Amino acid sequence: MDKKLANFILYKLYHSKNIKYLHYDLFSEIKLNENDSNIKVGLINIACAGFGDIINCKTFSEYLEMWYPNIKVTICTSSPHKFKSLGISEKNLTKIEAIKVYDKDEDSECQPFNNLKFSNKIPKFDIIVVVPMVNDYFSVKELQKFIPYANSYNSFAVSEYNGEYPPYAFPTGVGPGTLGLMLTNMTIKKHNLIKSPYALAYTAGHNTGCNLHTNHCILSFIEMICKKYKDKKKLQLIIPPWLCSTQETSILTSKQLKNKLIKIVERYFGSCYLFLNEGVLSENNVIELVKTELNNKEFILRGDILPKPREEFISLIKYSLPDVLLTGDQSVTDGISYSNMNKIIWYQVCPWKQDLANNLAKQINNKYLDNYKTSCGTLKGIKINPENRNLIKNYDFRKKGKIRMDSILKFNSVKNNPLILILIECINSSRKSETAMKKFIKKVKLKYKL
Numbered sequence: 001m002d003k004k005l006a007n008f009i010l011y012k013l014y015h016s017k018n019i020k021y022l023h024y025d026l027f028s029e030i031k032l033n034e035n036d037s038n039i040k041v042g043l044i045n046i047a048c049a050g051f052g053d054i055i056n057c058k059t060f061s062e063y064l065e066m067w068y069p070n071i072k073v074t075i076c077t078s079s080p081h082k083f084k085s086l087g088i089s090e091k092n093l094t095k096i097e098a099i100k101v102y103d104k105d106e107d108s109e110c111q112p113f114n115n116l117k118f119s120n121k122i123p124k125f126d127i128i129v130v131v132p133m134v135n136d137y138f139s140v141k142e143l144q145k146f147i148p149y150a151n152s153y154n155s156f157a158v159s160e161y162n163g164e165y166p167p168y169a170f171p172t173g174v175g176p177g178t179l180g181l182m183l184t185n186m187t188i189k190k191h192n193l194i195k196s197p198y199a200l201a202y203t204a205g206h207n208t209g210c211n212l213h214t215n216h217c218i219l220s221f222i223e224m225i226c227k228k229y230k231d232k233k234k235l236q237l238i239i240p241p242w243l244c245s246t247q248e249t250s251i252l253t254s255k256q257l258k259n260k261l262i263k264i265v266e267r268y269f270g271s272c273y274l275f276l277n278e279g280v281l282s283e284n285n286v287i288e289l290v291k292t293e294l295n296n297k298e299f300i301l302r303g304d305i306l307p308k309p310r311e312e313f314i315s316l317i318k319y320s321l322p323d324v325l326l327t328g329d330q331s332v333t334d335g336i337s338y339s340n341m342n343k344i345i346w347y348q349v350c351p352w353k354q355d356l357a358n359n360l361a362k363q364i365n366n367k368y369l370d371n372y373k374t375s376c377g378t379l380k381g382i383k384i385n386p387e388n389r390n391l392i393k394n395y396d397f398r399k400k401g402k403i404r405m406d407s408i409l410k411f412n413s414v415k416n417n418p419l420i421l422i423l424i425e426c427i428n429s430s431r432k433s434e435t436a437m438k439k440f441i442k443k444v445k446l447k448y449k450l
Contacts, residue, residue: 044147075097083096169404193308230303
């Protein structure tokens, strides 16, 4: 009998807060052997609106391949076209396995596990990871309706940032108990889409779940940058598509919103123009909003830039003025990953992201992020000088996430060890660590006649 392993397990049981998830960190201090990662991993991706969940899963797969060169990763997704549009195909190390949705076309999103099926036979994986688990608790019993051999020791979930339905094996985000942001390190070329100086605002519109303070958010940011950069002879702001849409509440459809915008801009600039996407409105696609004799300085709203592919969008953020307004997990992560340490991140706080905003405020030393009234920008914040160094240092998933994955892989590699089998049996039949420990000691003594 391996007495060292038995004592090690007892120590971990004694210090465990929740024995049901002991295997997440049981071997967190143990170094992996190369064979431990020579396994097949299935990443289950059921996206829910947009590309954020797709990029989250793509990034996780890239981490696995970076950490473990011999690992075999398959992304199982109901949105294969979206992955291929991001450059993942069968030519990459990662494979794509299409998931069909009952009675739905491909790319049908936000589906429960019991509404999914594989195109062919159910593939066999050593480890299953749902990336990410969206808007619900992760249930192995529910996953078994899709993958019958799933169990608590081979199936895990990645959260959205500061997810609201813990526990997760991989709780991403910022703050106590999280494993950090899914930062990346792509080569980003400088764009030629717009000349400097310009600012960028990318926020959700009125037809999303993040619409509680939509107008207040964008107007607060505009007021802040107009005052802060009023010395610029020509200041441009890249705006989100909804702000110049004819389909949503925008400065083209809402007289009230337009008038509020004009009142802000005319305090600092002599003229203001809105540039539109070609063919949207007016013959020359330029609308004059402000014309005064205040000065000869121009403020230009650029509604003709977004949307753009991810790399170009990141480039727009990177080379913009120090203040940038963003929303969504992926946009904020990319803004932090590819900007200098002193880029000032302003954040449209959706109701379900308040915890993330509060912790971001602490880490980057911007107290205005923890209140929706000021998180998008405020005149009070013109002179703040936050920086992102501590955030990247303390909450990098590439470091913390690997420790968790190492432990899971090590547990998988010894899952048939007699002591591990006894441990699993004791955990599955116990509610408390003390009970599991007593059962484990008794069974080990009985089995090995100690």
